[in-house]
Amino acid sequence: MPLPTFHMIDAAPTPVATFSHASEVDGWVFLTGQMPTWPGEPERALPEGVEAQTRRVMDNLGLVLQGMGLELKNVVQARVYLTHFDRDYAQMNATYKSYFEDGKLPARTCIGVSGLAVGALVEIDLVARRP
Numbered sequence: 001m002p003l004p005t006f007h008m009i010d011a012a013p014t015p016v017a018t019f020s021h022a023s024e025v026d027g028w029v030f031l032t033g034q035m036p037t038w039p040g041e042p043e044r045a046l047p048e049g050v051e052a053q054t055r056r057v058m059d060n061l062g063l064v065l066q067g068m069g070l071e072l073k074n075v076v077q078a079r080v081y082l083t084h085f086d087r088d089y090a091q092m093n094a095t096y097k098s099y100f101e102d103g104k105l106p107a108r109t110c111i112g113v114s115g116l117a118v119g120a121l122v123e124i125d126l127v128a129r130r131p
Helices: 050-067 085-097
Strands: 005-007 022-025 028-034 075-082 107-112 122-129
Touching: 028 050, 050 085, 050 122, 075 085, 085 107, 085 122
Parallel strands: 075 107
Antiparallel strands: 005 022, 022 028, 028 122, 075 122
């Protein structure tokens, strides 16, 4: 098996910890969980509410995919982390779903957690596959 390649994408937000935006091996691409932070503006306040934060997270994931020559249609699996699961699930879910073509949703796990980096309400990571 070849060694993995690690990717940093200039257009994506600055990482909030020590990680690459994505790692890749054998055509499989593993995107690090994105936070609702702003590219080029790491000190800017997070968007308010889970809907706006989910949009920012999905847009950030899109920037990483785009920087690797991929799209959301290449995503095969997602993991979603919510700090207020019962309160925010429905809004997050509707916003998340709007990013995908009807009937072509990746496999997904959604997990309630006690906290996330930078005080975020939502974090999402993805697994994609090159065509």
